[in-house]
Amino acid sequence: xxxxxxFGLVREQLERELMAGFGEIxxxxxxxxxxxxxxxxxxxxQALIDCGTEPRRVLAADxxxxxxxxxxxxxxxxxxxxxxEAGGTVQRLFICWQDDLAREDFARSLLALVDHHxxxxxxxxxxxxxxxRADQAVDFVVVSKAAVLLEEEQxxxxxxxxxxxxxFKHVERWAGRFESIWGHGSDSAPFVLQSYxxxxxxxxxAGAWDESAVREAAARL
Numbered sequence: 316x317x318x319x320x321x322f323g324l325v326r327e328q329l330e331r332e333l334m335a336g337f338g339e340i341x342x343x344x345x346x347x348x349x350x351x352x353x354x355x356x357x358x359x360x361q362a363l364i365d366c367g368t369e370p371r372r373v374l375a376a377d378x379x380x381x382x383x384x385x386x387x388x389x390x391x392x393x394x395x396x397x398x399x400e401a402g403g404t405v406q407r408l409f410i411c412w413q414d415d416l417a418r419e420d421f422a423r424s425l426l427a428l429v430d431h432h433x434x435x436x437x438x439x440x441x442x443x444x445x446x447x448r449a450d451q452a453v454d455f456v457v458v459s460k461a462a463v464l465l466e467e468e469q470x471x472x473x474x475x476x477x478x479x480x481x482x483f484k485h486v487e488r489w490a491g492r493f494e495s496i497w498g499h500g501s502d503s504a505p506f507v508l509q510s511y512x513x514x515x516x517x518x519x520x521a522g523a524w525d526e527s528a529v530r531e532a533a534a535r536l
Contacts, residue, residue: 316343317486318461321368325462325483328358345481352466352479353388359458359481360394364401371403374457374493378444379409382424386431399436406438408496408504410452413445416533419524422515429508440504441511442496443536451496455489463489507536 316322326340347355363371373395377385386392395405409429415421429439444452454466463486466479497504514532518524 316461316483318368318459318483321362321366321459321461322483324362324366325358328362340483343482343484345483346478347481349466349479352464353391355479355481356388356456356464357390357394359456359462359464360391360398363403363458363461364394364398368459368461370459371398371401372459373398373403373405374408374490374497375405376408376410376453376455376493376496378452378454379411379425379428380415382409382421382428385428392431392435395432395437396435404438405436406440406493406497407432408440408442408493409508410442410444410447413443413533413536416443416511416536417526417530419519419526422529423519426512426516426519429512438505439508440497441508441536442504443507443533447496451492453492455493457486457490457493460486460490462486510536
């Protein structure tokens with residue numbers, strides 16, 4: 316296992332809660348129904364807070380098609396705050412289609428979501444899905460160097476019926492994938508978000524949405 320102490324704590328918690336499908340965890344792989352992902356996400360964050368694993372860091376890449384869905388996960392948002400208050404960090408990368416970024420309703424929901432995450436202390440960034448390779452456009456959460464949760468795309472019709480996985484081995488590969496998308500300097504994902512906000516916030520605040528101008532701005536991200 317990438318982190319035996321963290322793995323042991325998570326396994327103990329899963330056995331106590333009798334979460335469906337935890338039997339495969341002995342091999343360093345846990346598969347659950349996608350409907351269990353919110354509860355499992357909270358457990359993974361809380362285990363990081365409780366076990367003292369370092370770095371106390373979470374890297375989260377979200378395929379963001381319906382921003383409002385993320386605002387409904389209250390327990391998950393609360394454990395993000397607890398981790399940050401305990402001295403940890405959370406970096407969240409919103410991966411969005413370029414066409415979605417040009418829609419006023421989507422932009423308003425996305426930036427409200429960004430504002431809420433920032434209020435918790437989360438570091439936020441944006442990547443345009445059209446620019447990513449298929450292996451980068453994945454919904455995943457890296458917990459320290461201990462675990463990675465691979466989720467199905469939020470908002471997908473089969474989300475609740477499908478399955479998602481947690482891996483406790485080779486976590487560094489996913490951390491490297493995240494960092495390659497996050498980037499550095501003027502090409503970094505935080506800078507992309509800043510550029511998008513500069514273009515669209517004034518329009519949203521003034522109630523003067525200009526879709527053609529936003530499309531041009533999104534094409535330059």
